Amino acid sequence: MAKPISIEVWNPSGKYRVVSTKSMPGTRWIRLLADNDCRLEICTETKTILSVDDILALIGDRCDVQLTEEWGEVLFSALKRAGGTAFSNMAVGYNNVDVEAANRNGIAVGNTPGVLTETTAELAASLSLAAARRIVEADQFMRAGLYDGWLPHLFVGNLLKGQTVGVIGAGRIGSAYARMMFLKANGEQPVTWKRAATMEDVLREADVISLHPVLDKTTYHLINPERLAIMKKEAVLVNASRGPVIDEVALVEHLKANPMFRVGLDVFEDEPYMKPGLADMKNAVVVPHIASASKWTREGMATLAALNVLGKIKGYPVWGNPNLVEPFLKEDATPPAACPSIVNAKQLGLPSSKL
Ligand SMILES: O=C(O)C(=O)CO
Numbered sequence: 187m188a189k190p191i192s193i194e195v196w197n198p199s200g201k202y203r204v205v206s207t208k209s210m211p212g213t214r215w216i217r218l219l220a221d222n223d224c225r226l227e228i229c230t231e232t233k234t235i236l237s238v239d240d241i242l243a244l245i246g247d248r249c250d251v252q253l254t255e256e257w258g259e260v261l262f263s264a265l266k267r268a269g270g271t272a273f274s275n276m277a278v279g280y281n282n283v284d285v286e287a288a289n290r291n292g293i294a295v296g297n298t299p300g301v302l303t304e305t306t307a308e309l310a311a312s313l314s315l316a317a318a319r320r321i322v323e324a325d326q327f328m329r330a331g332l333y334d335g336w337l338p339h340l341f342v343g344n345l346l347k348g349q350t351v352g353v354i355g356a357g358r359i360g361s362a363y364a365r366m367m368f369l370k371a372n373g374e375q376p377v378t379w380k381r382a383a384t385m386e387d388v389l390r391e392a393d394v395i396s397l398h399p400v401l402d403k404t405t406y407h408l409i410n411p412e413r414l415a416i417m418k419k420e421a422v423l424v425n426a427s428r429g430p431v432i433d434e435v436a437l438v439e440h441l442k443a444n445p446m447f448r449v450g451l452d453v454f455e456d457e458p459y460m461k462p463g464l465a466d467m468k469n470a471v472v473v474p475h476i477a478s479a480s481k482w483t484r485e486g487m488a489t490l491a492a493l494n495v496l497g498k499i500k501g502y503p504v505w506g507n508p509n510l511v512e513p514f515l516k517e518d519a520t521p522p523a524a525c526p527s528i529v530n531a532k533q534l535g536l537p538s539s540k541l
Pocket residue numbers: 276277278279280302475476477478479
Protein backbone atom coordinates (compact mmCIF):
# COMPACT_ATOMS: atom_id res chain seq x y z
CA MET A 187 0.00 0.00 0.00
CA ALA A 188 1.49 3.32 -1.08
CA LYS A 189 2.05 5.90 1.65
CA PRO A 190 -0.24 8.96 1.76
CA ILE A 191 0.90 12.00 -0.19
CA SER A 192 0.40 15.57 1.01
CA ILE A 193 -2.16 17.56 -0.96
CA GLU A 194 -3.95 20.90 -1.01
CA VAL A 195 -7.68 20.70 -1.79
CA TRP A 196 -9.83 23.23 -3.64
CA ASN A 197 -13.64 23.01 -3.76
CA PRO A 198 -13.80 19.91 -1.51
CA SER A 199 -17.42 19.13 -2.34
CA GLY A 200 -16.90 19.15 -6.14
CA LYS A 201 -18.48 16.25 -8.02
CA TYR A 202 -15.44 15.39 -10.19
CA ARG A 203 -12.05 14.60 -8.68
CA VAL A 204 -9.14 16.20 -10.55
CA VAL A 205 -5.58 15.53 -9.33
CA SER A 206 -2.59 17.68 -10.23
CA THR A 207 0.75 16.06 -9.44
CA LYS A 208 2.37 19.52 -9.32
CA SER A 209 1.48 23.01 -8.25
CA MET A 210 1.13 24.98 -11.51
CA PRO A 211 1.57 28.75 -12.08
CA GLY A 212 -1.34 31.19 -11.89
CA THR A 213 -4.80 30.76 -10.40
CA ARG A 214 -7.06 30.82 -13.45
CA TRP A 215 -6.69 27.07 -13.99
CA ILE A 216 -7.77 26.48 -10.38
CA ARG A 217 -10.77 28.79 -10.74
CA LEU A 218 -11.87 27.18 -13.99
CA LEU A 219 -11.88 23.71 -12.42
CA ALA A 220 -13.41 24.74 -9.08
CA ASP A 221 -16.17 26.77 -10.78
CA ASN A 222 -17.09 23.72 -12.84
CA ASP A 223 -17.88 21.36 -10.00
CA CYS A 224 -14.39 19.82 -9.74
CA ARG A 225 -12.74 18.94 -6.46
CA LEU A 226 -9.11 19.77 -7.19
CA GLU A 227 -6.29 18.06 -5.31
CA ILE A 228 -2.82 19.52 -5.85
CA CYS A 229 0.17 17.50 -4.68
CA THR A 230 2.28 19.57 -2.26
CA GLU A 231 5.16 17.10 -1.80
CA THR A 232 8.48 18.94 -1.95
CA LYS A 233 10.30 16.37 -4.10
CA THR A 234 10.41 17.30 -7.77
CA ILE A 235 9.90 13.89 -9.36
CA LEU A 236 7.18 11.63 -8.01
CA SER A 237 7.53 7.84 -8.14
CA VAL A 238 4.95 5.53 -9.70
CA ASP A 239 3.87 4.58 -6.15
CA ASP A 240 3.44 8.23 -5.22
CA ILE A 241 1.21 8.75 -8.25
CA LEU A 242 -0.75 5.57 -7.53
CA ALA A 243 -1.41 6.97 -4.05
CA LEU A 244 -2.57 10.24 -5.57
CA ILE A 245 -4.95 8.53 -7.98
CA GLY A 246 -6.51 6.55 -5.12
CA ASP A 247 -9.60 4.52 -5.88
CA ARG A 248 -11.76 7.22 -7.39
CA CYS A 249 -10.35 9.78 -9.75
CA ASP A 250 -11.78 11.45 -12.80
CA VAL A 251 -8.69 13.01 -14.37
CA GLN A 252 -4.94 13.53 -13.89
CA LEU A 253 -2.67 16.37 -14.97
CA THR A 254 1.22 15.67 -15.38
CA GLU A 255 4.36 13.29 -14.95
CA GLU A 256 5.80 10.11 -16.59
CA TRP A 257 2.92 7.82 -17.60
CA GLY A 258 2.67 4.24 -18.86
CA GLU A 259 0.49 1.14 -18.56
CA VAL A 260 0.64 0.88 -14.73
CA LEU A 261 -0.63 4.42 -14.20
CA PHE A 262 -3.12 4.53 -17.04
CA SER A 263 -4.70 1.25 -15.94
CA ALA A 264 -4.81 2.50 -12.33
CA LEU A 265 -6.47 5.70 -13.52
CA LYS A 266 -8.98 3.68 -15.50
CA ARG A 267 -9.78 1.43 -12.51
CA ALA A 268 -10.42 4.58 -10.48
CA GLY A 269 -12.93 5.70 -13.12
CA GLY A 270 -10.60 8.30 -14.71
CA THR A 271 -11.02 9.30 -18.34
CA ALA A 272 -8.41 11.99 -18.99
CA PHE A 273 -4.78 12.94 -18.38
CA SER A 274 -3.04 16.11 -19.49
CA ASN A 275 0.64 16.85 -19.77
CA MET A 276 1.58 20.41 -18.92
CA ALA A 277 3.89 20.46 -21.95
CA VAL A 278 3.65 20.31 -25.70
CA GLY A 279 6.07 17.37 -25.93
CA TYR A 280 4.61 14.08 -24.69
CA ASN A 281 7.52 11.65 -25.08
CA ASN A 282 7.01 10.92 -21.35
CA VAL A 283 3.60 9.42 -22.16
CA ASP A 284 2.93 5.95 -23.55
CA VAL A 285 0.01 6.95 -25.76
CA GLU A 286 -0.62 3.33 -26.82
CA ALA A 287 -1.15 2.45 -23.14
CA ALA A 288 -3.52 5.41 -22.80
CA ASN A 289 -5.44 4.22 -25.87
CA ARG A 290 -5.75 0.70 -24.45
CA ASN A 291 -7.25 2.17 -21.31
CA GLY A 292 -9.46 4.66 -23.10
CA ILE A 293 -7.76 7.67 -21.47
CA ALA A 294 -7.63 10.97 -23.37
CA VAL A 295 -4.11 12.50 -23.38
CA GLY A 296 -3.89 16.29 -23.49
CA ASN A 297 -0.91 18.51 -24.22
CA THR A 298 -0.37 22.27 -24.44
CA PRO A 299 0.77 23.46 -27.89
CA GLY A 300 0.48 26.98 -29.26
CA VAL A 301 1.29 28.82 -26.03
CA LEU A 302 5.01 28.09 -25.79
CA THR A 303 6.22 28.42 -29.38
CA GLU A 304 7.73 31.91 -29.16
CA THR A 305 8.89 31.49 -25.55
CA THR A 306 10.85 28.35 -26.39
CA ALA A 307 12.26 29.89 -29.57
CA GLU A 308 13.39 32.94 -27.58
CA LEU A 309 15.33 30.71 -25.19
CA ALA A 310 16.96 28.85 -28.10
CA ALA A 311 17.94 32.22 -29.60
CA SER A 312 19.26 33.37 -26.21
CA LEU A 313 21.36 30.21 -25.87
CA SER A 314 22.70 30.72 -29.40
CA LEU A 315 23.85 34.25 -28.57
CA ALA A 316 25.05 33.37 -25.07
CA ALA A 317 27.13 30.46 -26.37
CA ALA A 318 28.50 32.40 -29.34
CA ARG A 319 29.51 35.38 -27.21
CA ARG A 320 30.61 33.38 -24.13
CA ILE A 321 28.26 35.30 -21.86
CA VAL A 322 28.19 32.77 -19.02
CA GLU A 323 31.96 32.32 -18.89
CA ALA A 324 32.39 36.09 -18.88
CA ASP A 325 29.78 36.52 -16.15
CA GLN A 326 31.54 33.94 -13.96
CA PHE A 327 34.85 35.71 -14.58
CA MET A 328 33.40 39.04 -13.42
CA ARG A 329 31.82 37.55 -10.31
CA ALA A 330 35.08 35.85 -9.41
CA GLY A 331 36.70 39.30 -9.30
CA LEU A 332 39.11 38.41 -12.11
CA TYR A 333 38.47 41.43 -14.35
CA ASP A 334 41.37 43.83 -14.09
CA GLY A 335 40.95 45.79 -17.32
CA TRP A 336 40.09 45.55 -21.03
CA LEU A 337 42.26 43.20 -23.05
CA PRO A 338 42.20 42.49 -26.81
CA HIS A 339 41.86 38.73 -26.30
CA LEU A 340 39.38 38.69 -23.44
CA PHE A 341 36.40 36.40 -24.18
CA VAL A 342 36.58 36.67 -27.92
CA GLY A 343 33.62 34.77 -29.38
CA ASN A 344 31.81 34.33 -32.72
CA LEU A 345 30.17 37.14 -34.70
CA LEU A 346 26.81 35.82 -35.90
CA LYS A 347 26.03 38.52 -38.47
CA GLY A 348 26.08 37.08 -41.96
CA GLN A 349 26.59 33.53 -40.74
CA THR A 350 24.56 30.47 -41.62
CA VAL A 351 21.89 29.34 -39.19
CA GLY A 352 20.75 25.72 -39.43
CA VAL A 353 17.43 24.55 -38.01
CA ILE A 354 16.84 20.84 -37.57
CA GLY A 355 13.13 20.24 -37.06
CA ALA A 356 11.51 23.28 -38.66
CA GLY A 357 8.10 22.85 -37.05
CA ARG A 358 6.35 25.51 -34.95
CA ILE A 359 9.26 26.25 -32.60
CA GLY A 360 12.05 25.76 -35.15
CA SER A 361 10.36 28.17 -37.55
CA ALA A 362 9.88 30.79 -34.83
CA TYR A 363 13.58 30.43 -33.93
CA ALA A 364 14.53 30.94 -37.59
CA ARG A 365 12.41 34.10 -37.75
CA MET A 366 14.16 35.50 -34.68
CA MET A 367 17.66 34.69 -35.88
CA PHE A 368 17.00 36.08 -39.36
CA LEU A 369 16.04 39.54 -38.08
CA LYS A 370 17.79 42.20 -40.12
CA ALA A 371 18.05 45.98 -40.08
CA ASN A 372 16.16 48.09 -42.63
CA GLY A 373 17.93 48.60 -45.92
CA GLU A 374 20.14 45.51 -45.62
CA GLN A 375 20.37 42.67 -48.11
CA PRO A 376 17.45 40.27 -47.71
CA VAL A 377 18.20 37.21 -45.65
CA THR A 378 18.17 34.10 -47.80
CA TRP A 379 17.17 30.61 -46.77
CA LYS A 380 17.00 27.19 -48.31
CA ARG A 381 15.68 23.79 -47.43
CA ALA A 382 18.76 21.54 -47.25
CA ALA A 383 18.66 18.19 -49.03
CA THR A 384 20.03 16.30 -46.04
CA MET A 385 20.64 16.89 -42.37
CA GLU A 386 24.33 16.31 -42.99
CA ASP A 387 24.32 19.33 -45.35
CA VAL A 388 22.95 21.50 -42.54
CA LEU A 389 25.51 20.18 -40.09
CA ARG A 390 28.38 20.75 -42.52
CA GLU A 391 27.37 24.25 -43.62
CA ALA A 392 25.84 25.98 -40.60
CA ASP A 393 27.67 28.14 -38.08
CA VAL A 394 24.83 27.92 -35.59
CA ILE A 395 22.53 24.90 -35.42
CA SER A 396 19.41 24.68 -33.31
CA LEU A 397 17.64 21.37 -32.71
CA HIS A 398 13.85 21.31 -32.62
CA PRO A 399 12.69 17.78 -33.52
CA VAL A 400 10.24 15.74 -31.48
CA LEU A 401 11.93 12.87 -29.62
CA ASP A 402 11.08 9.44 -30.97
CA LYS A 403 12.94 6.35 -32.19
CA THR A 404 14.10 8.20 -35.31
CA THR A 405 15.58 11.19 -33.47
CA TYR A 406 17.22 9.41 -30.51
CA HIS A 407 20.97 10.30 -30.68
CA LEU A 408 20.37 12.19 -33.90
CA ILE A 409 23.55 14.06 -33.00
CA ASN A 410 26.11 11.28 -32.63
CA PRO A 411 29.93 11.16 -32.89
CA GLU A 412 29.84 10.89 -36.70
CA ARG A 413 27.59 13.91 -37.06
CA LEU A 414 29.51 15.96 -34.51
CA ALA A 415 32.63 15.22 -36.54
CA ILE A 416 31.25 16.84 -39.72
CA MET A 417 30.24 20.06 -38.00
CA LYS A 418 32.44 23.15 -38.19
CA LYS A 419 35.05 23.27 -35.45
CA GLU A 420 33.71 26.65 -34.29
CA ALA A 421 30.01 25.88 -34.65
CA VAL A 422 27.42 26.63 -31.98
CA LEU A 423 24.94 23.81 -31.26
CA VAL A 424 21.74 24.53 -29.34
CA ASN A 425 19.23 22.06 -27.94
CA ALA A 426 15.92 23.16 -26.43
CA SER A 427 14.01 20.10 -27.65
CA ARG A 428 14.70 16.88 -25.74
CA GLY A 429 18.02 15.72 -24.24
CA PRO A 430 18.30 12.26 -25.85
CA VAL A 431 18.36 13.88 -29.31
CA ILE A 432 22.09 14.36 -28.55
CA ASP A 433 24.47 11.57 -27.52
CA GLU A 434 25.65 13.55 -24.50
CA VAL A 435 28.71 11.38 -23.73
CA ALA A 436 29.93 11.94 -27.29
CA LEU A 437 29.16 15.65 -26.95
CA VAL A 438 31.35 15.96 -23.84
CA GLU A 439 34.23 14.30 -25.70
CA HIS A 440 33.68 16.64 -28.66
CA LEU A 441 33.66 19.71 -26.42
CA LYS A 442 36.92 18.58 -24.82
CA ALA A 443 38.59 18.01 -28.17
CA ASN A 444 37.26 21.22 -29.76
CA PRO A 445 37.44 24.16 -27.34
CA MET A 446 36.04 26.58 -29.95
CA PHE A 447 32.92 24.44 -30.48
CA ARG A 448 30.15 25.70 -28.20
CA VAL A 449 26.80 24.40 -27.02
CA GLY A 450 23.73 25.88 -25.38
CA LEU A 451 21.65 23.19 -23.67
CA ASP A 452 18.24 23.50 -22.03
CA VAL A 453 17.68 19.73 -21.91
CA PHE A 454 19.81 16.72 -20.99
CA GLU A 455 19.93 13.06 -21.85
CA ASP A 456 19.29 11.84 -18.28
CA GLU A 457 17.43 14.83 -16.94
CA PRO A 458 17.85 16.15 -14.28
CA TYR A 459 21.45 14.86 -14.44
CA MET A 460 24.28 15.89 -16.76
CA LYS A 461 26.69 13.32 -18.15
CA PRO A 462 30.07 13.31 -16.35
CA GLY A 463 32.31 16.13 -17.46
CA LEU A 464 29.66 18.37 -18.99
CA ALA A 465 29.47 20.70 -15.98
CA ASP A 466 33.23 21.33 -16.25
CA MET A 467 33.12 22.41 -19.89
CA LYS A 468 33.57 26.16 -20.27
CA ASN A 469 32.32 25.91 -23.86
CA ALA A 470 28.88 24.74 -22.69
CA VAL A 471 26.04 26.98 -21.50
CA VAL A 472 23.59 24.88 -19.50
CA VAL A 473 20.18 25.86 -18.13
CA PRO A 474 17.57 23.71 -16.34
CA HIS A 475 14.82 23.06 -18.93
CA ILE A 476 13.43 26.60 -18.78
CA ALA A 477 12.61 27.14 -22.46
CA SER A 478 8.90 27.61 -21.78
CA ALA A 479 9.46 29.53 -18.55
CA SER A 480 7.80 32.88 -19.13
CA LYS A 481 4.94 33.83 -16.81
CA TRP A 482 2.41 34.15 -19.66
CA THR A 483 3.39 30.83 -21.16
CA ARG A 484 3.51 28.81 -17.97
CA GLU A 485 0.14 30.18 -16.77
CA GLY A 486 -1.26 29.49 -20.24
CA MET A 487 0.07 25.92 -20.17
CA ALA A 488 -1.62 25.35 -16.80
CA THR A 489 -4.89 26.73 -18.18
CA LEU A 490 -4.73 24.56 -21.31
CA ALA A 491 -3.91 21.44 -19.28
CA ALA A 492 -6.85 22.11 -16.96
CA LEU A 493 -9.19 22.79 -19.87
CA ASN A 494 -8.15 19.56 -21.59
CA VAL A 495 -9.34 17.53 -18.63
CA LEU A 496 -12.33 19.74 -17.87
CA GLY A 497 -13.48 19.48 -21.50
CA LYS A 498 -13.32 15.69 -21.29
CA ILE A 499 -15.35 15.67 -18.06
CA LYS A 500 -17.96 17.88 -19.71
CA GLY A 501 -18.04 15.77 -22.87
CA TYR A 502 -16.88 18.67 -25.05
CA PRO A 503 -15.42 18.06 -28.53
CA VAL A 504 -11.73 18.62 -29.31
CA TRP A 505 -10.69 22.06 -30.61
CA GLY A 506 -10.13 22.05 -34.39
CA ASN A 507 -6.73 23.78 -34.45
CA PRO A 508 -4.50 23.15 -31.43
CA ASN A 509 -2.07 25.85 -32.59
CA LEU A 510 -4.70 28.58 -32.31
CA VAL A 511 -5.34 28.51 -28.60
CA GLU A 512 -5.72 32.26 -27.87
CA PRO A 513 -9.50 31.98 -27.25
CA PHE A 514 -8.72 29.71 -24.29
CA LEU A 515 -6.20 32.13 -22.82
CA LYS A 516 -8.24 35.33 -22.53
CA GLU A 517 -8.04 36.09 -18.83
CA ASP A 518 -11.59 37.40 -18.30
CA ALA A 519 -13.52 35.49 -20.97
CA THR A 520 -15.30 32.17 -20.73
CA PRO A 521 -13.16 29.69 -22.68
CA PRO A 522 -14.66 27.86 -25.70
CA ALA A 523 -16.60 24.67 -24.95
CA ALA A 524 -13.84 22.37 -26.24
CA CYS A 525 -10.72 20.46 -25.15
CA PRO A 526 -7.81 22.60 -26.49
CA SER A 527 -5.57 19.67 -27.53
CA ILE A 528 -6.02 15.89 -27.16
CA VAL A 529 -3.26 13.98 -28.94
CA ASN A 530 -5.12 10.67 -29.19
CA ALA A 531 -8.52 12.14 -30.10
CA LYS A 532 -8.63 10.20 -33.37
CA GLN A 533 -7.70 6.85 -31.81
CA LEU A 534 -10.39 7.32 -29.13
CA GLY A 535 -12.95 8.52 -31.68
CA LEU A 536 -13.51 11.83 -29.87
CA PRO A 537 -15.55 14.38 -31.85
CA SER A 538 -13.87 17.47 -33.28
CA SER A 539 -15.17 20.99 -32.59
CA LYS A 540 -16.77 22.87 -35.49
CA LEU A 541 -15.81 26.23 -33.92
O1 LIG B 1 6.35 21.80 -23.42
C1 LIG B 1 7.35 21.09 -23.44
O2 LIG B 1 7.43 20.11 -24.22
C2 LIG B 1 8.43 21.38 -22.53
O3 LIG B 1 9.51 20.89 -22.68
C3 LIG B 1 8.18 22.34 -21.43
O4 LIG B 1 9.05 23.39 -21.56
